[in-house]
Amino acid sequence: MNIVFLLCISFYLFSVGVCYTHINLKLGVQTSTQTVPCNDLMYYQVNVTDPCKDLMINVNVLEGEPNVYVSRGNTKFPNERSLAWSSYNWGSENLTISSWDPEFSIGTFYIGVHAYCGSDVASGYTDAKFTLQALSVDSIHPSDEIPLNGMIRGNISAENYLYYRFCVSSNCNNVEVKLENCIDPAKCPTNYAWPELLVSRSIVKPTINDHAWKLASIERRSVYLYNADSEFYPGHYFIGVYGWCTPEEFCNNNSSCGPCNYADNHSFNLSVIVTDVQENACVPKGPLQLCEVKYNTTNGSVNNAKGNFIWLLTLTYLLTKLF
Known part of the structure; x- marks a missing residue:
């Protein structure tokens, strides 16, 4: 089997968290037109500082069919398989994360927009084009x-x-x-x-x-x-x-x-x-973290990335031996 093909398989397996990056959003500021290729994902991040207001994610669809996934904490690249807030409406999306949700806390929220394609959707196999906006809005609660x-x-x-x-x-x-x-x-x-x-x-x-x-x-x-x-x-x-x-x-x-x-x-x-x-x-407390992963050294995240890369090379070597 071609070594290039094997490398592609390996990189695909580790694409989430290795190849994807985040586009920074500012609360209340709408993005320019974004384009996500068919069945691919694009990731964003926004910093939330008010624990008393809800986070609203608005996706205004121009073409295609985008789906939205939102997470915080260690799940930095949310998708349809991860535990995250999500919205699967046809057309434009409007997802509100309540600030009284037990999983809500100030800090960085990660947003994934997936370009859904298929014969079961009116847009078929069209790339998703949209504008995106994150808003901090007053909370609504029955009490x-x-x-x-x-x-x-x-x-x-x-x-x-x-x-x-x-x-x-x-x-x-x-x-x-x-x-x-x-x-x-x-x-x-x-x-x-x-x-x-x-x-x-x-x-x-x-x-x-x-x-x-x-x-x-x-x-x-x-x-x-x-x-x-x-x-x-x-x-x-x-x-x-x-x-x-x-x-x-x-x-x-x-x-x-x-x-x-x-x-x-x-x-x-x-x-x-x-x-x-x-x-x-008083020392202000940071965000309340649930199941936070701690590293033993200040370079823990760098070491983790190096470990992933070494694992990737090892996997590629094993695939060459198998095929």
Whole structure:
């Protein structure tokens, strides 16, 4: 077999991550017309700095049929076989990655545009031509948002949940999530209650059985998130208010047991109070990485590339022996 052909096979096997490069995008700036050959891929990258806004990828199709794949972290060359956000709409693409998605974090996002070709698509075997734009847009979420240093009023039903959210753009803050309601039987003898407060960074609708920040006390009415907390990162946080109460059959003294009929339709105020940490006392945290690969030396990525190249040469040699 021709050695050139063998080299082509080898390079094809290692094309993703070896031959492809990334085109840098700026948020809000549309590219010029891009052309991707039939059944090939072109890659882009964009840096996202606001943890409270969604990332929207717009592909305006001029010719052909492009598909979009987006990833972050170690998957720098996403395709149809990798775990990534994707869009397969016919024609133009509009893919939004929610900033409250557990996989979302500030940092570099990688975008692959694949020129899909075949007899099953109207454009047939036409190269994909398009313009591409990455945008940072306001986040949309079904739960009400509490503005920082703002307050929201609500009424909770016995043994039910209400959900809210807030977002902090920096970890150089201390955050107090405060629940205010009448908890004193002496002040409100027939309508006092002890609702539970839950705060989570990853669970959109936390319950009392989930791993979350909680009050877990009648006297304590605030959940605190501190800058020094290793689990405190910029981004969205989700709040649950649970109408905790004691069912009637287990309540012998209404003035001390928190009966459910007192807790039903109970009013409360919920606020998010943010205090800035002094600049010299805070080191901003980098992006939250999931399953990050660490190298032992500062030249780890270079050494890894050298290793791939040596493996490639070895594979080529073995193929010459086989054929």
